[in-house]
Amino acid sequence: MATVNTSAAVPNIEVQPASPRESVHHIHLSHAEKSQAMSQQQQQPQQQPQPQQQQRSRPRTLSISNLVGKARRAYSVSSAYPPKMIHPSLVPASLQPPAESPVDGDVWFRPKDVTPAQRRNSVAAAHRKYEDFEQKMEAAPLLILVSTYLNYFVLILLGHLRDIIGKVFKRKEYAHLRINQGYAPIVSDFDSFYTRRMYMRIRDCWNRPITGVPTRKTTVLERSTDDFNRTFKLTGRKIEALNFASYNYLGFAQSTGPCADAVEETVRQYGITASSSRAESGTLDLHRALEQKVAAYVGKEDAIVVSMGFATNSTTIPALVGKGCLIISDELNHSSIVFGARLSGASIRVFKHNNMGDLRMLLREVISQGQPRTHRPWKKILVVVEGLYSMEGSVVNLPELIKLKREYKFNLYVDEAHSIGALGEHGAGVCDFYGVSPSHVDVLMGTFTKSFGAAGGYIAADRAVINHLRLKNHSFIYAESMTPLVTQQVITSMGIIRGEDGTDDGQKRIQQLADNARYFAARLRQMGFIVYGDEGSPVVPLLLFNPAKISGFSREMLKRDIAICVVGYPATPIISSRARFCVSASHTREDLDHALEQISEVGDLLMLKFKAQ
Incomplete structure (x- = not known):
């Protein structure tokens, strides 16, 4: 007997097998008995059929295309990874993925040797395994982001206008960007546009010459320019600056010792x-x-x-x-x-x-x-x-x-x-x-x-x-x-x-670096700056966003005798310009407090305390 489900969704036909005796009995029913049986069936509550695997509309056929497709699908998955549809009991133990277990009990850790700090770091890592870095970082106000894009748009627009005017009225000065006597320019105007029209404006913030040993302090040679950063000349003045620009994490960049x-x-x-x-x-x-x-x-x-x-x-x-x-x-x-x-x-x-x-x-x-x-x-x-x-x-x-x-x-x-x-x-x-x-x-x-x-x-x-x-x-x-x-x-x-010199100087440097990094980053966040980085990282990025503030922050910090590194596009995303502070074990707490005081002043001057806003 065939029962048809007339649901409004996908129709499903369920075939119920009947014995030969039952089939003959139904065939010899009278018309009145059939009508009575149908009315009784309609009065009974209709039971939902159990979901079954969808039947193929036509039987499998043996063909070259089917064999090629089957072989290609089987060969596309490495044999080291069992298909998901296979029951776990049929998969060899060597191929089964490891069961989820707490971080403390995983076999690839060393539970006997793990210290409390290492255990804390591992547990924190387990809680942020699906963390999105962009969502984790504190976002700047919408007005700051919009103004940053507008500033880049204006800079690009003005740069192209200057190129057009220069090629028309200053042909000799722009000859190296045009085809000259059949020779194509080695560097085209489009390839060098960012360097000429954007980087050149703030070029004095990079490649600053230094002299001496770059320890907790470094000696910066002052430069001046008369042609908008195209060329520089040394003024003879030396600036003794607190050094947050060098990668001297453990303070081993020394001339003595x-x-x-x-x-x-x-x-x-x-x-x-x-x-x-x-x-x-x-x-x-x-x-x-x-x-x-x-x-x-x-x-x-x-x-x-x-x-x-x-x-x-x-x-x-x-x-x-x-x-x-x-x-x-x-x-x-x-x-x-x-x-x-x-x-x-x-x-x-x-x-x-x-x-x-x-x-x-x-x-x-x-x-x-x-x-x-x-x-x-x-x-x-x-x-x-x-x-x-x-x-x-x-x-x-x-x-x-x-x-x-x-x-x-x-x-x-x-x-x-x-x-x-x-x-x-x-x-x-x-x-x-x-x-x-x-x-x-x-x-x-x-x-x-x-x-x-x-x-x-x-x-x-x-x-x-x-x-x-x-x-x-x-x-x-x-x-x-x-x-x-x-x-x-x-x-x-x-x-x-490693302590092979018989002293604990190495362990003191490692601990001092960790303490300095935590203190410096925590104080910057308390002041209202947007700071990237995990706890204990000696790299402390402070967000600047606006391209004009890249040069402003760097120049103001150098005026206060602090050497830093500023970073912008293309080393970072276009709206994520930042100042990068490299903390060192050679920095004292007085060095950090002095730098934080100056950073706070510059932050107020340039309106960089976005969290406070």
């Missing part, structure tokens, strides 16, 4: 340079000693060191991934990471800054879809993040990132250029900050320019990866090796941080 003494002795023994690349005759015993010390410091089997921090990223990433691979990068990663990713030839996808929810969705998409056009599985997936973001002062959510790594089986690359030495109770970086074992990060990168008062960078990983990089990394093969004096500076400063 154990580091300077060790470097001086190294110069006498090794000279100034190795005069060769590492692959030829430029590998010194100092280099191998430093590599072993770095590997032990960050908790990896081996490491290599290179002579330039920027090249550490830009030459290592192409040596690890290539065509057929996928790089998933945080949207606010450093330009060296972006440059290296583009050189690699791998596909690149970007996720929202430090947003683990967005990263999870992106991972599901790229793994299920595979490579473009062919839908083959990716050869490898490399997720690249920074430990401490230099323009935002935010710390990567490493515990949640490791959970995603265990679930989706990607490789993890962490840039610790700003976090190594500056984060963690032992200064060992973001892994030390959270109490996470470094074994769960595939590649750890860092530089020696921030916390160690030196130059160059390192890559730390498993020994097989490092041996591969010694043959593929262009900075290791072709670039000149790290100079002996820089190498010794890193060895000595890292030994002080």
Whole structure:
């Protein structure tokens, strides 16, 4: 017997099987009996049919197109990720994702060694795994945002008008921007527009020459200009300024002390340079000693060191991934990471800054879809993040990132250029900050320019990866090796941080940096400024927004004998211009209070206390 559901939604036909005896009985019913049975059926309350799987309109057919489509769908998903429709009991235990568990009990933490501060940081990271950085940051008033866009619009409009008038009435002055005797200009007017019409107005805020040692104070050489910042000349005046512009996090940029003494002795023994690349005759015993010390410091089997921090990223990433691979990068990663990713030839996808929810969705998409056009599985997936973001002062959510790594089986690359030495109770970086074992990060990168008062960078990983990089990394093969004096500076400063000199000077510097960073950022927020950055970050960005206030803030602070760094587009989003304060362990509480007092005065002058408004 067939029962038809006449619902207004999607019609569903349910076929109820009947025995042969019942079928014959219904066939021999009279017309009156049929009418009576139908009336009784209508009086009874109608029961909703149980939802069943929708039946195919036609049976499966065996064809070449169906086989090709089925094979393509099966090949587009890596075998390491079981389909969602498979019952968990049918999936091997090795392929099942880890069950959700509290942060304190996860197997990739070291519960016996985790300190209360590390446990607190990890718990805080678990609570902000779906946090949106843009929503987290305090927003400026709408009037400020509108005026910022209007200012940029007026600057761009006036710049184009000046170019049009100049090409008509000042042909010689603008000849380098036009086709001259059949030669195209090397730099066109459009390519250089931002530099000529916007950056040139405030060019005096950057590239300020200094002299002496950039410690807690630095000596700035005053400049003047007579042609609207096109050229500068020194006035001969020296400004002794409180230094918040240098990356001297732990205060090792010194001309006296154990580091300077060790470097001086190294110069006498090794000279100034190795005069060769590492692959030829430029590998010194100092280099191998430093590599072993770095590997032990960050908790990896081996490491290599290179002579330039920027090249550490830009030459290592192409040596690890290539065509057929996928790089998933945080949207606010450093330009060296972006440059290296583009050189690699791998596909690149970007996720929202430090947003683990967005990263999870992106991972599901790229793994299920595979490579473009062919839908083959990716050869490898490399997720690249920074430990401490230099323009935002935010710390990567490493515990949640490791959970995603265990679930989706990607490789993890962490840039610790700003976090190594500056984060963690032992200064060992973001892994030390959270109490996470470094074994769960595939590649750890860092530089020696921030916390160690030196130059160059390192890559730390498993020994097989490092041996591969010694043959593929262009900075290791072709670039000149790290100079002996820089190498010794890193060895000595890292030994002080680890307490190998028999003192607690290193631990005092780490604690002093953390205290200074928390105090400085908290006081700025109390004053009414909009400040980015996580707690304990030595990078403290203060939002300026308006392009005119970039130069105004920088010049006013220099008048008050304080050296700072201001940042604008394209290093930041167009409406997020900021002043970046780099706090150091060498700063005293009196230094911080004096700087805060001057910042408050300039903030009132330029109306920068947006929270108070």
